[in-house]
Amino acid sequence: MSKILIVGTLAFDEIITPFGESGKILGGSASYISLASRKISNDEIGVISVIGQDFPEKYIQKFKDNHIDLSGVQRLSNEKSFYWKGKYHNDLNKRDTLITEVNALEHFKPEVPQKFKNAEFLMLGNLHPSLQKDVILQMSQRPKLIALDTMNFWMDTAWNELIELLKLIDILIVNEEEARQLTHEYSLVTAAKKIFEMGPEFVIIKKGEHGALLFHNKNIFFAPALPLEEVFDPTGAGDTFAGGFMGQIAKNGIINFEGMKTAVISGSNLASFTVEKFGTKRLEEIQENEIKNRLLDFISLTQFDIELI
Amino acid sequence: MSKILIVGTLAFDEIITPFGESGKILGGSASYISLASRKISNDEIGVISVIGQDFPEKYIQKFKDNHIDLSGVQRLSNEKSFYWKGKYHNDLNKRDTLITEVNALEHFKPEVPQKFKNAEFLMLGNLHPSLQKDVILQMSQRPKLIALDTMNFWMDTAWNELIELLKLIDILIVNEEEARQLTHEYSLVTAAKKIFEMGPEFVIIKKGEHGALLFHNKNIFFAPALPLEEVFDPTGAGDTFAGGFMGQIAKNGIINFEGMKTAVISGSNLASFTVEKFGTKRLEEIQENEIKNRLLDFISLTQFDIELI
Numbered sequence: 001m002s003k004i005l006i007v008g009t010l011a012f013d014e015i016i017t018p019f020g021e022s023g024k025i026l027g028g029s030a031s032y033i034s035l036a037s038r039k040i041s042n043d044e045i046g047v048i049s050v051i052g053q054d055f056p057e058k059y060i061q062k063f064k065d066n067h068i069d070l071s072g073v074q075r076l077s078n079e080k081s082f083y084w085k086g087k088y089h090n091d092l093n094k095r096d097t098l099i100t101e102v103n104a105l106e107h108f109k110p111e112v113p114q115k116f117k118n119a120e121f122l123m124l125g126n127l128h129p130s131l132q133k134d135v136i137l138q139m140s141q142r143p144k145l146i147a148l149d150t151m152n153f154w155m156d157t158a159w160n161e162l163i164e165l166l167k168l169i170d171i172l173i174v175n176e177e178e179a180r181q182l183t184h185e186y187s188l189v190t191a192a193k194k195i196f197e198m199g200p201e202f203v204i205i206k207k208g209e210h211g212a213l214l215f216h217n218k219n220i221f222f223a224p225a226l227p228l229e230e231v232f233d234p235t236g237a238g239d240t241f242a243g244g245f246m247g248q249i250a251k252n253g254i255i256n257f258e259g260m261k262t263a264v265i266s267g268s269n270l271a272s273f274t275v276e277k278f279g280t281k282r283l284e285e286i287q288e289n290e291i292k293n294r295l296l297d298f299i300s301l302t303q304f305d306i307e308l309i
Numbered sequence: 310m311s312k313i314l315i316v317g318t319l320a321f322d323e324i325i326t327p328f329g330e331s332g333k334i335l336g337g338s339a340s341y342i343s344l345a346s347r348k349i350s351n352d353e354i355g356v357i358s359v360i361g362q363d364f365p366e367k368y369i370q371k372f373k374d375n376h377i378d379l380s381g382v383q384r385l386s387n388e389k390s391f392y393w394k395g396k397y398h399n400d401l402n403k404r405d406t407l408i409t410e411v412n413a414l415e416h417f418k419p420e421v422p423q424k425f426k427n428a429e430f431l432m433l434g435n436l437h438p439s440l441q442k443d444v445i446l447q448m449s450q451r452p453k454l455i456a457l458d459t460m461n462f463w464m465d466t467a468w469n470e471l472i473e474l475l476k477l478i479d480i481l482i483v484n485e486e487e488a489r490q491l492t493h494e495y496s497l498v499t500a501a502k503k504i505f506e507m508g509p510e511f512v513i514i515k516k517g518e519h520g521a522l523l524f525h526n527k528n529i530f531f532a533p534a535l536p537l538e539e540v541f542d543p544t545g546a547g548d549t550f551a552g553g554f555m556g557q558i559a560k561n562g563i564i565n566f567e568g569m570k571t572a573v574i575s576g577s578n579l580a581s582f583t584v585e586k587f588g589t590k591r592l593e594e595i596q597e598n599e600i601k602n603r604l605l606d607f608i609s610l611t612q613f614d615i616e617l618i
Contacts, residue, residue, distance in 0.1 A: 091495050186400050189538040210519040213536060222533040222610050227522060229498045261613045295615060301531050302611045304570045306604060 002250050003044040005116045005143075006033045007135050008125025008239070009105060010049045010059070010073065011082035015278060016098075017233050018090050022278040026059045027084060029125035029149070032236040035283050036243025036270045037123075038066045039291065041251040046116040048072035048135065052080040052104040062284065071113045079104035092231050093208070112138040120144045121250045123242060124169070126151050129161040136168050145255050147171045148200075149242055155181050163198065171202035171260075173242055179205045188213060189220070202260060204245070206238055214264045216257045223264040226272040226297060233278045237271040240283060244270035269294050311559050313350065314425045314452075315342045316357045316444050317434025317548070318414060319364065319382065320391035324587060325407075326542050327399050331587040335368045336393060338434035338458070341545040344592050345552025345579045346432075347375045348600065350560040355425040357381035357444065361389040361413040371593065380422045388413035401540050402517070421447040429453045432555045433478070434548065435460050438470040445477050454564050456480045457509075458551055464490050472507065480511035480569075482551050488514045497522060498529070511569060513554070515547055523573050525566045532573040535581040535606060542587045546580040549592060553579035578603050 013027025030049045037045050046069040053075065063070055085099040110131055117140040124132040126149045136146065146169040154162050155178070166172065172195055180186060183194040192203045192215035203215040209231075211224040244267035245260075252259050269291060276282045322336025339358045346354050355378040362384065372379055394408040419440055426449035433441040435458045445455065455478040463471050464487070475481065481504055489495060492503040501512040501524035512524040518540075520533040553576035554569075561568050581603060585591045 187536075187538055187540075189536045207519065210516065211533070220536055220610055221613070222536070224520070224531045224533065227496075227498050227529055227531070229496050231496075258614075262615045265613055265615055299615075301529055302613075304530070304574055304611075305567075306571045306574055306608075 001043055002121060002253065003046065003116055003119035004037055004041065004121040004123065004246055004250050005046050005048065005072075005112070005119035006030050006037070006123045006125060006243075006246075007048045007110055007127065007132065008033055008123075009082050009127070010047070010051050010055065011084060013235060013279060014083070014085040014099075015233055015235050016085075016087040017092065018088065019232055020278075022233070024083075025279040026062065027235065027279060028082065029239045031280055032239035032274065032283065033123055033125055033243035033246070034063065034068045035066060035280055036240040036267075036274075037247035037250070038068060039270060039283065039286065040244055040247030040266055043121075043247075043250045045069065046072055046113065046119065048110045048112060050074045050076060050104045050108040053077050055081045062280075069113075069116070072111065072116065074108075074111070076104045076107060079107065086235075088234070092234055095234075110135050110138075117141075121246055122146045123246045124148045125239065125242070129154055129158050129165045133161070133165045133168065145170050145249060147173055147242065147246060149173050149238075150178065152178055152181050166195075166199040169200055170255075171204065172200040173204045173206065173245070175206045175208070175238070179203075189215075204264065206241065208234070208237075212241065212264055212268060214257075214260055216260070219257050221257070221261045221264060223261075223268045224298075224301060225268060226294065226301065228272060228275065231275045234275050235278075236274050236280065236283075240274040241267035241271040243267070265295070265298055269298060310352055311430060311562070312353045312355065312425055312428035313346055313430045313432065313555055313559050314355050314357065314381075314421070314428035315339050315346070315432045315434060315552075315555075316419055316436065316441065317342055317432075318391050318436070319356070319358045319360050319368070320393060322544060322588060323392070323394040323408075324542055324544050325394075325396040326401065327397065328541055329587075331542070333392075334588040335371065336544065336588060337391060338548045340589055341548035341583065341592065342432055342434055342552035342555070343372065343377045344375060344589055345549040345576075345583075346556035346559070347377060348579060348592065348595065349553055349556030349575055352430075352556075352559045354378065355381055355422065355428065357419045357421060359383045359385060359413045359417040362386050364390045371589075378422075378425070381420065381425065383417075383420070385413045385416060388416065395544070397543070401543055419444050419447075426450075430555055430559045431455045432551060433457045434551070438463055438467050438474045442470070442474045442477065454479050454558060456482055456551065456555060458482050458547075459487065461487055461490050475504075475508040478509055479564075480513065481509040482513045482515065482554070484515045484517070484547065488512075498524075513573065515550060517543075517546070521550065521573055521577060523566075523569055525569070528566050530566070530570045530573060532577045533607075533610060534577060535603065535610065537581060537584065540584045543584050544588065545583050545592075549583040550576035550580040552576070574604070574607055578607060
């Protein structure tokens with residue numbers, strides 16, 4: 001059995017969409033990533049994060065029920081948990097942040113539990129690059145795969161740290177806008193090439209409702225997003241994608257382009273569920289047969305026969 | 310041998326992109342559609358259009374060289390040809406029209422040559438819906454497949470005529486924005502359903518650099534656009550797609566969802582060439598082996614193996 005170690009936030013989200021308001025619910029990158037990984041893989045999954053005294057026992061229980069190890073989660077007694085409130089526009093493609101309270105996260109110093117220092121698969125959720133690097137340095141052996149999520153904010157405020165960090169990782173997972181800001185290139189093909197030069201051997205560029213591209217050397221693979229009749233709440237789709245991706249890689253144990261193609265489809269598949277309800281609700285409740293049936297949708301969506309003669 | 314009949318414009322285009330200016334070159338929907346169809350199919354291809362006295366002999370010769378029948382093209386001696394000048398923004402995703410001179414097109418009354426009145430495949434390029442309908446009514450027998458391209462402008466100015474026309478056709482080919490305006494639905498899945506109710510059994514929604522979706526009953530197929538290092542000039546990509554699509558359908562003779570999947574890939578393939586140079590230049594010069602090699606790119610871009618167990 002392999003180990004998957006995930007660094008990211010455990011938080012309160014409050015989401016407003018044209019379809020309703022969520023109230024305060026479980027959010028944070030580590031929530032989506034770990035729960036998604038668990039849907040795919042039976043490996044050991046550990047989370048490194050920080051929470052405040054207000055983080056409810058019922059949320060902790062969710063992770064326990066999913067056999068997700070929280071020994072790397074620090075609870076700060078005089079702090080509140082990270083809290084984000086946002087409102088989506090009518091087409092759900094844009095959102096405005098209404099409130100961000102960093103709270104406990106401000107004092108976050110990740111500590112990798114002994115048990116996970118030899119994890120084979122390390123997913124660095126979106127955080128300050130220095131914290132992400134700190135986790136890598138605490139590992140007792142180099143993981144087989146280090147995946148990194150980051151965002152524009154760190155390109156604006158911690159450019160040098162991010163550039164240093166990129167040299168240490170295997171796969172960068174960013175969206176279109178982030179890939180462009182990082183490389184000053186509009187073409188995603190050219191952007192991926194530039195990112196290779198910065199360190200990662202693999203690059204995934206997420207395009208939201210337009211799917212995701214996987215790049216490695218001269219190879220490109222495209223996973224569409226499943227066309228859905230209704231997207232209810234896009235929050236967490238990207239983190240679900242990353243979690244499903246890492247879960248699939250760990251499950252198959254294949255770290256090459258072919259293995260990652262499968263993992264990208266698996267991540268897209270899970271993300272298509274997450275957006276159907278508020279927060280992690282749909283992700284938590286999906287059954288194995290639903291995941292399989294939707295994989296069949298992905299196959300019929302993309303597979304074709306054409307004569308080359 | 311089947312017959313493909315194409316109605317659309319033959320025009321002068323003048324294109325400005327961040328990479329240069331084209332000067333006055335051959336443009337118009339019927340140019341791209343017919344030249345693209347010819348790259349795929351050996352069937353008889355006829356064009357119905359109108360040109361002015363200024364339309365150069367060398368352009369006529371291009372079509373003759375490609376065995377494209379122009380007996381349905383009227384030349385108006387006191388008119389100039391349709392002329393469009395446009396400038397693309399830096400990212401090539403938006404363009405501004407600088408000049409549109411309708412010229413000869415204002416007097417266009419399509420006349421289907423006797424020889425093409427029994428064409429099996431009819432592609433109605435973007436024109437006033439009344440003209441498109443007029444062509445259908447002139448056919449001596451109902452084509453096996455009638456495909457229609459239209460645009461927002463006709464939704465704004467000829468809504469009733471467009472709605473009537475939709476009842477007569479088999480497949481609508483529009484872009485995202487047009488699908489949404491036609492149906493007042495944001496979700497493309499829901500939009501396609503509504504379009505089915507308006508008449509067409511098949512719907513293709515083009516998403517530019519994000520590919521194209523094919524809908525039929527409850528089936529959905531997605532063809533990505535090939536990720537390109539550099540797009541030089543997007544003009545004509547949509548018409549090239551439509552032409553490649555119709556050419557492939559005619560070549561295979563299969564009018565069902567499976568056949569259309571192949572055709573959508575074929576259209577996307579050709580469109581990926583068109584955008585590499587100004588106007589029809591790249592489309593004209595591509596060789597069969599280039600088309601086949603790029604089909605292999607499409608296959609490796611989209612095909613994957615995943616265990617369902």
